[in-house]
Amino acid sequence: MTSSTAKPHRSLPWQAPFTLLMFGFMYLPILVLAFYSFNKSPYSAGWKGFTWTWYGKFFRDSAILAALRDSLIVAVFAVTIAAVVGTLMAVGLARYQFPGKGLYRGISYLPLIIPDIAIAVATLVFLAAVAIPLSGGLVQLSLGTIIAAHVVFCLAYVALVVSTRLANLNPHLEEAALDLGATPTQAFIQVLLPELMPAILSGCLLAFVLSMDDFLIASFTAGGGAKTLPMEIFSRIRTGVKPDINALSVVLILASGLAFIAAEYIRYRSEQKRLR
């Protein structure tokens, strides 16, 4: 052959501009929303001047703010419960051998793959046919049932991230603590937990974003009273384009972008620490 510099990728130069095009595809919807959120004319596609009107309108919209509050309540409670239960599960699965472990592990990852619509339907039928009649009306479709349903998929994501970290962890660390006289509980809290913390945090962030984003499971388990932000957004946008939704989108996109950067930063920090 001619020379060693004739690397194979030199002959496929179209991939760089194509990747750029795909980056454009990924960011086009976000840029369009941002563009229209500052556009004076609510329905025209053209630029009719700059305005903050839509942001003001959205920040004074009590229905949106109430929905945002409900969503935050659901996400905070679901993620907090999932963080504890999911971490315990991941550590337990890594530590113990017992009959039916494969089945347990398989079921715990089901929420990651089963379509939301199927989980939503199953939860609604279960609540309506079993939980509500059996509890004599004590269980009611409400924020509480949304939280209970969200914990299922949140704990699966937390456990997934924590298990990955556990697999890369030095298994002798905890044994050393035990040999030095720590009780199992002390070894767990003082040795294992600090090592797992970055994974738990990034798992929680992922679960938080997914909980804030969930439309189907929430609308099947909400009943009459509760309305989360995706439910409110859905009921508005299916009737057409609304300029104040553009403003809301930009605010939410900024918030989730920050969450993403925070998650990546935590991951980066923990990797740096591990390499040292």
Added chain:
Amino acid sequence: MAGNSPLLPCRTEPTKLATFPKWLEPLVMLGPAGLWLGLLLVAPTLIIFQLSLVPGIRPGQVVNPSGLDNYLLIFQPIYLQVVGRSLFFAIGTTILCLLMGFPVAYWIAVMAPKRWQNLLLMGFVLPLWTSSLLRSYAWITILRPTGVVNSLLTSVGLPPLDLLNREPAVLIGMSYSLLPYMVLILYASLEKLDKRLLEAAADLGASPSQTFWKVTVPQTLPGIAAGSLLVLITSLGDFVNPELLGGASSMTVARLVYNQFLGATQNWGFGSALSMILILVVSIAIALLIKYGDKNASL
């Protein structure tokens, strides 16, 4: 892993607390999650399975208790059409994601400078973190008759395209939502690709397309399979994109299920049967992936 000692900064006296029975610890760790999953995942799935076999409009209101009626209902032409359309959307989205995702993943993993790879990948999947409803909504803004695309077309004198509330809009919306997943999985697979193989193939006189089909594709087949399967099953169960972008004509299985519970047609038994089929199809696909696929690529 470096020094263990700094990890035990405040170790207390090695006083042995009252020893717990051996079974208590596993129970404390695995019990809560097991209970939660049992109550809110396993039991509900069993109950919709039971409801799907006992046709009833609602629990307790049995209409026609004859076993498989709900499942046979799916074979009516009108519902077969819905199943066919769902498969069309899912397969179409998978092909589109593969066609768009492979060059991107290849460029980032093989051709881009090493130090930029992580940043490029993160940048590409960042839109994934935004609300899925709002992403579909953005596509409404872009594709509607007076939207961005048609404004551009008419401004250069071309006839407007009727995209929204039709199949193309659903395919665009679904591909947009799932492309980052495809790129992530293909990247994981391509990153492990031994670049010396590509150079060797080129040195031995293989054309770029020969290298691609004979070296790159076979080497990354597990990743391609995992990515395609993930996109396929996710788009099969997608509700938001067909509902918001597809209009009345793009009825899919997920929308049909939704309508049996929260829509105009209330038939919980039929909805449960459709859900069971979705769960079954997805479980079989995952079982196949675990059996034949590369485990690392599927993460």
